[in-house]
Amino acid sequence: MSYFERHIFFCLNERESGKNSCAQHDAQAGFDHCKSRVRELGLADVGGVRVNKAGCLHRCAGGPVAVVYPDAIWYSYVDNSDIDEIVDKHLKNGQVVERLVLPDDVGL
Numbered sequence: 001m002s003y004f005e006r007h008i009f010f011c012l013n014e015r016e017s018g019k020n021s022c023a024q025h026d027a028q029a030g031f032d033h034c035k036s037r038v039r040e041l042g043l044a045d046v047g048g049v050r051v052n053k054a055g056c057l058h059r060c061a062g063g064p065v066a067v068v069y070p071d072a073i074w075y076s077y078v079d080n081s082d083i084d085e086i087v088d089k090h091l092k093n094g095q096v097v098e099r100l101v102l103p104d105d106v107g108l
């Protein structure tokens with residue numbers, strides 16, 4: 001058994017060049033909301049879910065982005081209801097939220 005069942009990494013990067021970056025799209029608020037929701041649901045313990053900050057994940061054009069491992073599912077989210085759906089369906093129950101999955105061809 002792995003120490004945590006799943007990790008979700010949120011890009012919080014701000015690109016100095018002024019190019020599109022997750023920080024410009026309220027990534028910090030998404031991260032904060034996810035962390036609170038995971039705690040609220042009692043998922044934050046060992047064997048559960050770890051919510052982590054990340055720097056640029058190299059998929060800036062789809063920002064704000066987050067990735068769930070070990071499933072390697074990438075999401076682009078807009079607001080707290082999107083985060084709630086990712087937490088409730090994927091992080092808690094292992095169901096991918098297809099409508100929020102980042103298309104494979106989205107990069108920088």
Ligand code: FES
Pocket residue numbers: 011012013014015020021022023055056057058059060061063065
């Ligand atoms: S700034 Fe978020 S993926 Fe690059």
